[in-house]
Amino acid sequence: MKTSNLTVIEHPLVKSKITQMRDKNTTTKEFGELVDEISGLMCYEITRDLPVEEIEIETPITTTIGYRIKGNDMAIVPILRAGLGMVKGIHELIPTAKIGHIGLYRDHDTLQPVEYLCKLPTDIESRDVILVDPMLATGGSAVKAIEILKDRGAKSIRLACLVGCPEGVKAVHDIYPDVAIFLAALDEKLNELGYIVPGLGDAGDRLYGTK
Ligand code: PRP
Ligand code: URA
Numbered sequence: 001m002k003t004s005n006l007t008v009i010e011h012p013l014v015k016s017k018i019t020q021m022r023d024k025n026t027t028t029k030e031f032g033e034l035v036d037e038i039s040g041l042m043c044y045e046i047t048r049d050l051p052v053e054e055i056e057i058e059t060p061i062t063t064t065i066g067y068r069i070k071g072n073d074m075a076i077v078p079i080l081r082a083g084l085g086m087v088k089g090i091h092e093l094i095p096t097a098k099i100g101h102i103g104l105y106r107d108h109d110t111l112q113p114v115e116y117l118c119k120l121p122t123d124i125e126s127r128d129v130i131l132v133d134p135m136l137a138t139g140g141s142a143v144k145a146i147e148i149l150k151d152r153g154a155k156s157i158r159l160a161c162l163v164g165c166p167e168g169v170k171a172v173h174d175i176y177p178d179v180a181i182f183l184a185a186l187d188e189k190l191n192e193l194g195y196i197v198p199g200l201g202d203a204g205d206r207l208y209g210t211k
Helices: 012-022 028-046 082-091 140-151 166-175 203-208
Strands: 006-008 052-058 063-069 074-080 101-106 113-119 128-132 156-164 180-186
Touching: 012 028, 012 156, 012 180, 028 082, 028 156, 028 180, 028 203, 074 082, 074 140, 082 128, 082 156, 082 203, 101 140, 113 140, 128 140, 140 156, 140 166, 156 166, 166 180
Parallel strands: 006 180, 074 101, 074 128, 128 156, 156 180
Antiparallel strands: 052 063, 101 113
């Protein structure tokens, strides 16, 4: 499904793997493997609009015209902690990307994001950024991370999350309509504690076995 600047990836592999992640009986090890696999599958859609240019190459048989990615280099920026789980699957497909880190946690009472780390490639302003975080709930963390990236000059930002909800999508697009959002699942709503319903619980805790 694609509406204005929101793409929900409708693919049988993604749907079945997201369902496995949601299951409360899925182990920490399995959960991490699923985050990794889904992130790699999502990369196909996240990078669909990258420009290519023709190049001439020689195969063992003949000379032919092929393609290479043209344009800016990329940066993958996870929102810590849970976003870290999405880096490997994307980096394997875009090995030239540099990796930045933004550390945010959501205050349990206010649900507001608290920043504790920011380390970005020095040339972030000239890179196409893929900002990754498994969960887009109130949208507060994503909005804060986009603000940090834009303050440091980033101009092209895609946001990739595994599970989102309408409240989070609206929060991001109300402020940053230019940021393309990619989700593996668009869930129904937020509950009164700020968790996505049906969701998968606390992504960071499920990835790292904490409580
Ligand atoms: C989770 C998740 C997002 C945030 C989403 O992180 O990984 O960063 O919550 O919620 P929001 O859209 O309402 O801001 P959390 O704050 O639990 O930190 P963690 O990754 O360190 O567990
Ligand atoms: N953060 C999570 O990890 N899960 C939610 O459902 C909401 C925010």
